[in-house]
Amino acid sequence: GIQVEQSPPDLILQEGANSTLRCNFSDSVNNLQWFHQNPWGQLINLFYIPSGTKQNGRLSATTVATERYSLLYISSSQTTDSGVYFCAVSGSARQLTFGSGTQLTVLP
Amino acid sequence: GAVVSQHPSRVICKSGTSVKIECRSLDFQATTMFWYRQFPKQSLMLMATSNEGSKATYEQGVEKDKFLINHASLTLSTLTVTSAHPEDSSFYICSARDLGRGPANSPLHFGNGTRLTVT
Numbered sequence: 129g130i131q132v133e134q135s136p137p138d139l140i141l142q143e144g145a146n147s148t149l150r151c152n153f154s155d156s157v158n159n160l161q162w163f164h165q166n167p168w169g170q171l172i173n174l175f176y177i178p179s180g181t182k183q184n185g186r187l188s189a190t191t192v193a194t195e196r197y198s199l200l201y202i203s204s205s206q207t208t209d210s211g212v213y214f215c216a217v218s219g220s221a222r223q224l225t226f227g228s229g230t231q232l233t234v235l236p
Numbered sequence: 237g238a239v240v241s242q243h244p245s246r247v248i249c250k251s252g253t254s255v256k257i258e259c260r261s262l263d264f265q266a267t268t269m270f271w272y273r274q275f276p277k278q279s280l281m282l283m284a285t286s287n288e289g290s291k292a293t294y295e296q297g298v299e300k301d302k303f304l305i306n307h308a309s310l311t312l313s314t315l316t317v318t319s320a321h322p323e324d325s326s327f328y329i330c331s332a333r334d335l336g337r338g339p340a341n342s343p344l345h346f347g348n349g350t351r352l353t354v355t
Contacts, residue, residue, distance in 0.1 A: 161343055169274075169327050169349045176343035214279065216344075222333070223270045224344050226280045 130155045130219045134227035141205050141234050149200040149230045151215030159218040160191050162200050165229075166211050174200070174213075205234045237263050240332055242347025243321040249320055250355055257315045257350045259330035265310035266332035270344070271303075274327040283328075320354045327351050 131154040141147055141223075156206050162174040175182050175189040177198065182189055186205075191198040202209055216224035239262040249255050260270055266348045269286040284305055292305035302324075304316040313332075317324055329349040333342055 159343070163346075169329075169351065171329065171346040171349075173343060175344070216280075222268060223282050223285060224331070225282070226272075228279045 129219060129221070129227050130157070132215060132217055132225055132227035134213075134230050136216050137228065138231045139233070141232070143205060143207060143234055143236050144202045145205050145234075146201070147205060147232070149202070149213055149215075151198040151200070151217075151227055153196050153198075153215075155196070155219050157193065157217040157219050159224065160198055161216050161224065162189055162198070163214045163216065164209075164211050165214060166215075171214070177194060180224075187233075202232075207220045207234045207236050210234045238334055238343075238345045239263055240330065240345045240347040242330055242350055244266045244350055245348060246351045246353075248353045248355060251321055252282055252319055253318045254315055255352060257317075257328055257330075257352075259313045259315070259332070259347055261311045261345075264332075264334040266334070269312060271305065271312040271313075271315050271334045272329045272331065274329065274349075277295075280329065284315075286315075288313075317352065320352070322354045325352055325354045328333060 133152045164172045177191045179193045186203045188201045212229045214229045216226045241260045243258045267288045271283045272280040274280045283291045286305045286307040288307045294300045308312040331344045331346045
């Protein structure tokens with residue numbers, strides 16, 4: 129099946145800093161989603177982005193499907209941004225395969 | 237729109253008992269729902285695919301007799317953990333895709349998850 133790798137595994141930032149999270153995948157995809165999992169376990173859908181670029185406030189994402197990677201940008205980070213960020217993809221299958229996640233900690 | 241409701245959010249049960257978890261798509265129909273499991277500090281792993289009106293398909297290593305899945309309507313799937321043991325303690329989360337938006341080219345929507353603790 130499709131493999132998904134996320135980097136870095138852990139990231140510690142000072143409030144106000146910017147960051148870039150990366151997601152590499154091993155095959156063509158027709159679905160790519162970025163999620164933020166909060167401390168209560170809720171998965172917050174950030175972007176549905178199988179290709180192209182999208183922005184939502186301080187967050188933006190870019191997927192270069194031909195090169196099999198996606199980037200999530202967080203600008204002016206806040207303590208509430210802390211949590212685990214997951215990239216998940218699907219190719220020919222309908223279900224999503226999740227990466228191992230990036231644990232983000234934003235310090236006040 | 238596209239809300240998936242999962243209930244209960246948290247359950248504590250004794251070893252040997254069964255627990256049922258419900259997953260509902262509130263404002264869309266879904267012929268297929270997906271059940272994931274997440275152990276502490278780990279990623280989400282697909283357990284099974286729930287198919288409306290037919291048998292669920294299970295991922296390798298998931299016991300179908302232990303994790304019973306029923307998908308009786310286009311808006312409801314249930315996961316029953318039978319004869320639960322402490323090693324079944326985990327975070328279970330369901331997801332579904334809006335049938336009206338195409339089979340694959342649309343996002344999956346997730347419930348808020350169920351935290352199961354077996355004592």
